[in-house]
Amino acid sequence: MASSVVKVEDVNKVYGSRKEASYQALDNVSFSIGEGEFVGVMGASGSGKTTLLQTIAALDRVTSGSITIAGTNVTDMKEKELTDFRARRLGFIFQDFNLLENMTVYENIALPLFLQNQKGGSVREEVQRAAGMLGMEDTLSKYPAMISGGQKQRAAAARALVHHPSMILADEPTGALDSGNAKGLLETLQHLNENHGVTIMMVTHDAFSASYCGRILFLEDGRLYKEMQRNGTREEFFKQILDEQAEAGKKKL
Amino acid sequence: MLVKLAWNGMKSKRKSYIILLTGLVMSIAIFYMFQTLALNNEFTSDNAMISSMQLVFHVGSFLLAVITFFYLLYTNTFLLSLRQREYGMFLLLGAKKSHLKRLMFLENLLIGAMALVIGIAAGTVLSWITARMVMGQLDAGLEGYHSFYLPSLVVTLLFFLVLFIVTAVWNHIKLSRVQVLDLVHADTTSDRMPARPKVNIVMMAAGIVSLTGGWLSLIFMEQLRETGIFSAAILTTLGTYLLFSSLLPVLLKAVKEKGTWKEKGVRAFTLSQLTFRVQNLKKFLATAAMLIALGAGAISGGMAFKNNAPVFAEQAGFYDAVVHNAGPEAEEILDDITFTGIWQYRYKQNEDYTFYLKEDLEGQPPKMRTSSGGVKTLENELPEDRESLADVKAARDPGSEWTRFLQRELSRDYSKAPLIVSRALYENIDAEEETVFAGKSDDFMSYLDPLAALEKIKEQKMEEAGKENYYSRSKYATFDNYQTLATGTVFMGFFLGTAFLAMMASCLMFKVLSGAAGDIPRYRMLQNIGVSRRLLKRSVAGELFVIFLIPAVLGLAHVLIGMNMFSFILLEPYYRIWVSLLVFILLYFLYYGLTVKMYQGMVLPQQK
Incomplete structure (x- = not known):
C-alpha cells in the first residue's frame, strides 16, 4: 500500500450533550485509506456512515480522536482553515447533484478553480481536462436543467476533481440515478480510480455500488465491524458483499 | 387543535x-x-x-x-x-x-x-x-x-x-x-432559463425614445406647461418600464459572458444569481425606480420650497434692514450687524404725503432690485425742483422708478404717497424731521436674530402709533412669512416622500426575501465545496447591492431631471437638492443593510 491519504484514529462522535439524551454516532472508529484506493463504506441507515463522511470532509467536528488527511490533522483546524482546506484538498459528489442551476456546466465545473482565484487560461485548460476525463466536452455550455441526470452527476464528478484534490468523497452518488446511469457513473469512478489514480471514498448502502470498490468497510451502530478486500472479479466481490449482508442480517434474527 | x-x-x-x-x-x-x-x-x-x-x-x-x-x-x-x-x-x-x-x-x-x-x-x-x-x-x-x-x-x-x-x-x-x-x-x-426574444431590440429602442421624450418634457416644462406634465409622466414611466424589461437582462448577460474578471472567487456565482433574479425582478425594479423618483422628488420639492426662502427674500428687496427713526435700542442692534453699505435719508410727513429730501437721494444713490432679479443703482434724473409743494404734487409721476423705489423699499405707510422735494421746500414743511436707515449686510441669513429683534421694535412702534392696517414689507418679514408657509410644505413633502420611499423599499425587501427560500440549497452546496462564510456573505451583499442600485440610479436621474418641473414656481428648484438626496440615500441604505442581513440569515447555513 502506498502512503496513506486518510488516517482516522479512535474517532468518537457524540450528538447531544446531556448524558441521557446523547447518541453515539461513531464509536472508536479507526482506519486508513492509501493513495489511489477506492474505498467503500457500507452500512444501513443510521449506522453512522454519513457522519463518518462528514467528519472526514470536515463538515462536522469529532468529539474525540483525530483525522489526518494528506498529512494535515483536520480535527484541530480553525473554521476558516477548514473551509480553505476543503476547497483545495477535497472533491465532493453528493446524492442530489448539487449543481447550481443558474450557472452553465462549465461554470459549475470551474467553480472550485474560481474560488482559488485561478486565472482564465489555466481554468479553461483544467475544466477541459476534467470534462474530457468524464466525456462531458459537449455539454459544457449548457445549463443543468438541459441535461440528463446521468450527465449532471458526471458534471458533479468533473467538478469534484477539477482542482486535483487529494481525495474525492462521494455520498450515495448513485442514489438519485436510474440503474443505467448509476452503472455508468460507477464505471466512471472506477475508471478515474484505475487509470488516473484518483483516491475515492464512497458511502453507500447498495451492494451493487459497493462492488466497484477495491475495499469495503462495514459500519454498524457507529462501529467498524468488518473490512473486505476485493481479490477476484467484480461479480465475485458482489456475491461476497451480499453474503456478508445476509450473514449480518441473520445475526439479528 | x-x-x-x-x-x-x-x-x-x-x-x-x-x-x-x-x-x-x-x-x-x-x-x-x-x-x-x-x-x-x-x-x-x-x-x-x-x-x-x-x-x-x-x-x-x-x-x-x-x-x-x-x-x-x-x-x-x-x-x-x-x-x-x-x-x-x-x-x-x-x-x-x-x-x-x-x-x-x-x-x-x-x-x-x-x-x-x-x-x-x-x-x-x-x-x-x-x-x-x-x-x-x-x-x-x-x-x-x-x-x-x-x-x-x-x-x-x-x-x-x-x-x-x-x-x-x-x-x-x-x-x-x-x-x-x-x-x-x-x-x-428549478428556475427556468430566461428566453431572449428578438423583440428586445425594438423594446430597447422604444424605451430609449420614450425616456428621452419624457426627460425632454421635464426639461422644457416651462414651454410645454400642461402638455408637458402629461407627456413627462407617461413617457418617463413607459420608457423606464421598456428599458428595464429589455436592457437589464441583456446587459447582465453581456457582462457575464465577457471578460475574465468574473472568474474570481464566487463572482461567477453572484453574477449568475443576478441574471436570474433580474429576470424575475425587472418589472418590479422599474416600479421601484418610479417610486424612488416620486418619493425623492417629493422630499426635494418640499425642501426646495423651503430653501427658496432666502432666495425669495433676496428677491423681495435689496436692503436687509430698513429702520425708521432708530432709537437707542435699535442702534444697539444695528451695531451688531456688519453692513457692506449704509444709506440714510431724511423725510417729513403730513396727512397724505411723505416728503423726501432731494439732496440725500442725490448724494447717496440708492440701490434696488430689478424685476429680473438683478441689482440696480438708481441714478436716474431726479424730478426737477419746483416752486411750490402744489407744483411738486401736480408733477408727481406715480409710475417713475423713483416713486416705485420709495414706495417699495423705504416707505412705512402706504397711505402716504412719496414726494421728492428740494431743500428750500423741505425746510418750509411744518413737520418733524424723521430719518430712515437702510442697510445691506454682508450676509442676510446670519443676522436673522437681530433682524427679528428690529422687526419686533418696529411692530411695537407701529402699534403705539395706532396704525392697524400696517403691513411690513421688510425683507425679514417676507422671509418669515414665506418660511412659515414653507414649513408646512416641507413637512408634507417629507412625509409624502418618506412614506413612498419606505414603502417602496419594504416592497423591494420582501420581493427579494421571498425568493430566498430557493437559494438555501445553493448556498449550502457552496459552503460544502469550501466557500468560506465571509465570501458567501459578500456574494449576497454584492448581488443585492446591484439589485438595489439599478432602480436607485434611474430613479435619481428622474429626480435630477424632474426637478425642472418646478422651475416656473420655484426660483431655484435645485437649491440644496443634496439634502433630500442624502435623506433618500440614508433611508435606502438602511433598507439595503436590513435586507442583506435578513437574506444572509435566511440562506446561509447555520454555523456549527
Missing part, C-alpha cells in the same frame, strides 16, 4: 415571522402617518405652498394604497413560501384542504391583528416624532396637526381589514388549485 397547529407552525419559524410582522407594522405605520396628513384638510390647505396640495394628497393616498396592496401580496407569497413544505406534509398526512385554508386564514388573521395594533401605535409615535423633528428643525409650529387623528385611524383600520380579507381570499384560491406534490417538492423546482 387548529389554533395550536397554527401557533406552533408560526413559532417554529419565529425569525421569519418577526421579519414579516415588522414589515407589516412598518407598512401600517407609514399608511397611518400618511393618513394623519391626508385627511386633515384644515392643516394641509392652511400650510401648503401649492393650492392643489389636496389633490396631491389624494393621488398620493391612492398610490400608497396600491403599493401597500402589492406589498401585502409579496409578503403573502413570502408567508406561503415559508410554510409550503409544512402544509404539503399536512396534506400528505391526510389533512383536508378546508382545514389548511382555515389554518392559513387564522394565521393571516393573527398576524394582521397584531400588526394593526402595533402598526397604528408605531404610526402615532412616529408621526409625533417626525412632527417634533420638523418643528425643531424649522423652528416653527405645526398648528392643527395631530399625530393621533381618529379619521385616519378609522381609514387605516378599514383599509387594512379589506386588504387582509382580499389576501385571505387570494390564498384560498391559490391553495385550492395547488397539488400536494407541488407543495412537498416546492423546494426542488
Whole structure:
C-alpha cells in the first residue's frame, strides 16, 4: 500500500450533550485509506456512515480522536482553515447533484478553480481536462436543467476533481440515478480510480455500488465491524458483499 | 387543535415571522402617518405652498394604497413560501384542504391583528416624532396637526381589514388549485432559463425614445406647461418600464459572458444569481425606480420650497434692514450687524404725503432690485425742483422708478404717497424731521436674530402709533412669512416622500426575501465545496447591492431631471437638492443593510 491519504484514529462522535439524551454516532472508529484506493463504506441507515463522511470532509467536528488527511490533522483546524482546506484538498459528489442551476456546466465545473482565484487560461485548460476525463466536452455550455441526470452527476464528478484534490468523497452518488446511469457513473469512478489514480471514498448502502470498490468497510451502530478486500472479479466481490449482508442480517434474527 | 397547529407552525419559524410582522407594522405605520396628513384638510390647505396640495394628497393616498396592496401580496407569497413544505406534509398526512385554508386564514388573521395594533401605535409615535423633528428643525409650529387623528385611524383600520380579507381570499384560491406534490417538492423546482426574444431590440429602442421624450418634457416644462406634465409622466414611466424589461437582462448577460474578471472567487456565482433574479425582478425594479423618483422628488420639492426662502427674500428687496427713526435700542442692534453699505435719508410727513429730501437721494444713490432679479443703482434724473409743494404734487409721476423705489423699499405707510422735494421746500414743511436707515449686510441669513429683534421694535412702534392696517414689507418679514408657509410644505413633502420611499423599499425587501427560500440549497452546496462564510456573505451583499442600485440610479436621474418641473414656481428648484438626496440615500441604505442581513440569515447555513 502506498502512503496513506486518510488516517482516522479512535474517532468518537457524540450528538447531544446531556448524558441521557446523547447518541453515539461513531464509536472508536479507526482506519486508513492509501493513495489511489477506492474505498467503500457500507452500512444501513443510521449506522453512522454519513457522519463518518462528514467528519472526514470536515463538515462536522469529532468529539474525540483525530483525522489526518494528506498529512494535515483536520480535527484541530480553525473554521476558516477548514473551509480553505476543503476547497483545495477535497472533491465532493453528493446524492442530489448539487449543481447550481443558474450557472452553465462549465461554470459549475470551474467553480472550485474560481474560488482559488485561478486565472482564465489555466481554468479553461483544467475544466477541459476534467470534462474530457468524464466525456462531458459537449455539454459544457449548457445549463443543468438541459441535461440528463446521468450527465449532471458526471458534471458533479468533473467538478469534484477539477482542482486535483487529494481525495474525492462521494455520498450515495448513485442514489438519485436510474440503474443505467448509476452503472455508468460507477464505471466512471472506477475508471478515474484505475487509470488516473484518483483516491475515492464512497458511502453507500447498495451492494451493487459497493462492488466497484477495491475495499469495503462495514459500519454498524457507529462501529467498524468488518473490512473486505476485493481479490477476484467484480461479480465475485458482489456475491461476497451480499453474503456478508445476509450473514449480518441473520445475526439479528 | 387548529389554533395550536397554527401557533406552533408560526413559532417554529419565529425569525421569519418577526421579519414579516415588522414589515407589516412598518407598512401600517407609514399608511397611518400618511393618513394623519391626508385627511386633515384644515392643516394641509392652511400650510401648503401649492393650492392643489389636496389633490396631491389624494393621488398620493391612492398610490400608497396600491403599493401597500402589492406589498401585502409579496409578503403573502413570502408567508406561503415559508410554510409550503409544512402544509404539503399536512396534506400528505391526510389533512383536508378546508382545514389548511382555515389554518392559513387564522394565521393571516393573527398576524394582521397584531400588526394593526402595533402598526397604528408605531404610526402615532412616529408621526409625533417626525412632527417634533420638523418643528425643531424649522423652528416653527405645526398648528392643527395631530399625530393621533381618529379619521385616519378609522381609514387605516378599514383599509387594512379589506386588504387582509382580499389576501385571505387570494390564498384560498391559490391553495385550492395547488397539488400536494407541488407543495412537498416546492423546494426542488428549478428556475427556468430566461428566453431572449428578438423583440428586445425594438423594446430597447422604444424605451430609449420614450425616456428621452419624457426627460425632454421635464426639461422644457416651462414651454410645454400642461402638455408637458402629461407627456413627462407617461413617457418617463413607459420608457423606464421598456428599458428595464429589455436592457437589464441583456446587459447582465453581456457582462457575464465577457471578460475574465468574473472568474474570481464566487463572482461567477453572484453574477449568475443576478441574471436570474433580474429576470424575475425587472418589472418590479422599474416600479421601484418610479417610486424612488416620486418619493425623492417629493422630499426635494418640499425642501426646495423651503430653501427658496432666502432666495425669495433676496428677491423681495435689496436692503436687509430698513429702520425708521432708530432709537437707542435699535442702534444697539444695528451695531451688531456688519453692513457692506449704509444709506440714510431724511423725510417729513403730513396727512397724505411723505416728503423726501432731494439732496440725500442725490448724494447717496440708492440701490434696488430689478424685476429680473438683478441689482440696480438708481441714478436716474431726479424730478426737477419746483416752486411750490402744489407744483411738486401736480408733477408727481406715480409710475417713475423713483416713486416705485420709495414706495417699495423705504416707505412705512402706504397711505402716504412719496414726494421728492428740494431743500428750500423741505425746510418750509411744518413737520418733524424723521430719518430712515437702510442697510445691506454682508450676509442676510446670519443676522436673522437681530433682524427679528428690529422687526419686533418696529411692530411695537407701529402699534403705539395706532396704525392697524400696517403691513411690513421688510425683507425679514417676507422671509418669515414665506418660511412659515414653507414649513408646512416641507413637512408634507417629507412625509409624502418618506412614506413612498419606505414603502417602496419594504416592497423591494420582501420581493427579494421571498425568493430566498430557493437559494438555501445553493448556498449550502457552496459552503460544502469550501466557500468560506465571509465570501458567501459578500456574494449576497454584492448581488443585492446591484439589485438595489439599478432602480436607485434611474430613479435619481428622474429626480435630477424632474426637478425642472418646478422651475416656473420655484426660483431655484435645485437649491440644496443634496439634502433630500442624502435623506433618500440614508433611508435606502438602511433598507439595503436590513435586507442583506435578513437574506444572509435566511440562506446561509447555520454555523456549527
